Amino acid sequence: MYGINGRNGAPTTVCEDVSATAKIGYGRVSTRDQNPDSQRDALTEAGCDKIFIDKASGKLASRPELDKALDYARAGDTFVITRLARAARSLKHLIELAESLRERGIDLLVLKQGIDTSTPTGRLAFHMLGAIDEFQRELIVEGTHEGLASARSRGRTGGRRPTLTATQVRMARQMYDSEEYTVQQIADTFHTSRATIYRALSDEGDFAYVVYRSSKPKVDNDGRSYGETGQGDHSRAQYDSDRMYWPLDDAKRHRAKAMVYVTDGIVTRIRAIDPNGQWTPDQRANGTYWEIPVTAPLTHDEITKQFPTLDLTLGDELPRQRGKQREHLAL
Structure with missing residues (x-):
């Protein structure tokens, strides 16, 4: 006999305990030819019940396996990664991820950096990261305002036109995420330089x-x-x-x-x-x-x-x- 209360809507047997907690492992390799075995081994040794691995480069690419891992996790589970950089695109994304997990009742365990949000020390670490993020934003805003005021005093009111339009940036991102094109091929498609493509994909x-x-x-x-x-x-x-x-x-x-x-x-x-x-x-x-x-x-x-x-x-x-x-x- 089956029910419909399993993870992601999957059927469960009557004897299955759907409330049981699990360790959900996530890993990512930063280049397309790296081997994820070392991360997989570390996550397995940590007792992860299910492991998701993305093959994507840092901030630029989408991460479908990360989305699947977060969708699979339930309240009481532990989300396990080897390093913070494996799951976060940026410091801002890291803070948002930690807050989302906290709201859902999911703990975060970072193996190589000794962070465990099920403990007071681990939660303090993320509070400190949040404070650093806020401080950086304030510095950027202050510097931007000063720069604009200085430019206006010299009669400058705007910057140069962007090399790529918003539509071209979206197309470039789709080409990059498909893993079928090199950055040079994408640059050639839009008659621009590799540096311009890197800047567009990294959101500056x-x-x-x-x-x-x-x-x-x-x-x-x-x-x-x-x-x-x-x-x-x-x-x-x-x-x-x-x-x-x-x-x-x-x-x-x-x-x-x-x-x-x-x-x-x-x-x-x-x-x-x-x-x-x-x-x-x-x-x-x-x-x-x-x-x-x-x-x-x-x-x-x-x-x-x-x-x-x-x-x-x-x-x-x-x-x-x-x-x-x-x-x-x-x-």
Whole structure:
């Protein structure tokens, strides 16, 4: 004999306890050729009763398996992930996800970061994340108002027209989500650059500035060392090399939150960008290149706490695509 009260409307036998709680596991690989086995193994070891895995890249792509996992979960269940970045597109999305789970009576367990919202300590961690999110929004709003006032005082009332229309952005997103086109093919379709497509798909949010290098030290025409100096991550020479000089539009500076240095395909250092630091333009480049106020190299724990949605940490592999020296990674 069957009923109709199972999860998602599935029939249940009379002897089945539909009120029993479950652990729902969710994982995601950040590139289309990564293997999700390590996440699946961790979720299985954690005792997950059902596991959902997405193959999508960070903030840009849709996540059908995440939607299925959240739809499957019921009050009293525990939603299990290995890292915060696996489930959240951004810090804002992370807060919204946690609040939605709380309202539905579902606990959140993050295996690698020791967060369990069934405990007071775990709930406090999310309250702190919410406070950080609110603080960041206030800084952005304040900076925007100051920038607009400054522009108006100089007689400027608007920016340049967007390269892509809203319809073209929607089409580009559909092409990307289909996994049948590369970013270059999408850019060629709309007769624009890859950078424009990346900006359109990332919604122009906060980002980490990723720099690709080789391990061989280099010196410019003025005798300044740049790249990997070979003098140690915490040396003054490496600090100077890491902070100057980088091309970045003035309007984007307030959205740059971290610098990620990739050496020979491996993430070797991650530095935060000091929100109160001084950005100094390179006078030789008419202000288009900047000395960026970066912090000391972050530890694994500091990276996790400061950038919970950054899908990278020290030692991760990040091979450079041919010809690419820098890119913006959405947070």
